[in-house]
Amino acid sequence: MTLGLNLDRVAHCYQSELQLFAERHPRSAGFYRENLKHWLYGAPLHWMQQWPGLYPILVADAQGATLTDCDGNRYVDFALGDTGAMFGHGQPAVAEAIAHQARHGSTLMLPTADSLWVGQELVRRFGLPFWQVTTSATDANRFVLRLCRMITGREKVLVFNCNYHGSVDESQVEFDADGQMIPREGVHANGLRHDATTRLVEFNDLPALEAALAHGDVAAVLTEPFMTNVGMVPPAAGFHDGLRELTQRFDVPLIIDETHTISCGPAGYSGEHGLQPDFFVLGKCIAGGIPTAVWGASQAMAERIWQVLPHFQPGQAINHFGFGGTLAGNALQMAAMRATFSEVMSAANYAHMIALAERLRAGVQALIAKHRLPWHVTRIGARVEYLFMDHAPRNGGEAHHARHGLIEAYLHLYLLNRGVLLTPFHNMALLCPAATTDDVDLHNRLLDECLGTVTQGETP
Ligand SMILES: Cc1ncc(COP(=O)(O)O)c(C=O)c1O
Incomplete structure (x- = not known):
């Protein structure tokens, strides 16, 4: 047996x-x-x-x-x-909103009235004051990591063993039997030297987290609040308090990826348990199958971002900021998100x-x-x-x-x-x-x- x-x-x-x-x-x-x-x-x-x-x-x-x-x-x-x-499939309110918007322009590189409603709703629901839209949770994670490197000037990303946050290069690592970090089984490192990009720690191991952050080279901690992609791994009592305390002590932005844990309630695990991340990522189910994710930033993080990437002034040289997406934030996503948040979630x-x-x-x-x-x-x-x-x-x-x-x-x-x-x-x-x-x-x-x-x- x-x-x-x-x-x-x-x-x-x-x-x-x-x-x-x-x-x-x-x-x-x-x-x-x-x-x-x-x-x-x-x-x-x-x-x-x-x-x-x-x-x-x-x-x-x-x-x-x-x-x-x-x-x-x-x-x-x-x-x-x-x-x-x-x-669920074919949610009538969402399907109707998508069909309506498709007849009136799906992607315009300009905001529509729905963007106003959705922006207000994201702030109301999740608490963070500033948001951006991407076409996948993978992209949202990638972009937030990129920004964290820009605002901290540090290179490494800290993730937990057996994480999954999409095909984010730095996160595709695992521990071997000797506790050494290696590329994840079956995923080629693609020329990336993970020892230069990544620190890996087991979930719930606060002493190891502290030791890793003490190196002073971590730009962000990226985690699910409750691991869901390797079976489910609950946070131990006190883990989230410790995680928040350590990331604040070492001035490391904390990214909570709620792409799966949004199953916990209308504001995700963070909403249910009062977590206070610096960045919040959410994707997959928020737009009725139209490829969409969002990421939110705290006031303090937004201000640090604006220092390195200020608001655009007319007449300035155009800058793509190193993140974005031609279809991101488009009218179809906005219509679908509005219907999902208002009618379904x-x-x-x-x-x-x-x-x-x-x-x-x-x-x-x-x-x-x-x-x-x-x-x-x-x-x-x-x-x-x-x-x-x-x-x-x-x-x-x-x-x-x-x-x-x-x-x-x-x-x-x-x-x-x-x-x-x-x-x-x-x-x-x-x-x-x-x-x-x-x-x-x-x-x-x-x-x-x-x-x-x-x-x-x-x-x-
Ligand atoms: C926690 C988490 N983050 C991000 C992603 C990536 O989502 P997507 O494949 O939609 O980019 C996944 C996918 O399973 C996920 O589970």
């Missing part, structure tokens, strides 16, 4: 699930064969190929919490575009999503006990994740070691074959406003069946 399961049996059952997948998805197979002829990895983004099964299912329609594929299979979608569609919707997430968490907790698995389940707001270790990890390294490719692949595929989608890169379920108790109960029933198949008996 490994991690509570008979692995031979898991491997055997997984083969049967692959066969079932092929039987249930013949049209997707045909599309995939065609797509392989022109897409580098058989899909417009290679991540789409990393779902469980033999190839990506081709989507015919998505509405609310439901997705239908080209073979007519219907799914309850708990992946929700890996948070990009956290408020409401306290009432969060209450519904969180209640369902709690039902799912409690169900999984009961199954872990029933099947005597050394696993645990964590929930932050509308996001639930189960991990193959019996307690919440203290840091990314611990969480990383609890992953198991075969078990994950089998669980995901079993669920997918029966109409439930989990987020492909880990055992994560998101609950959207359109989800129902029946949807949650379907997940919990299927997981029970699936675990029953591999916790008992010999390999046939």
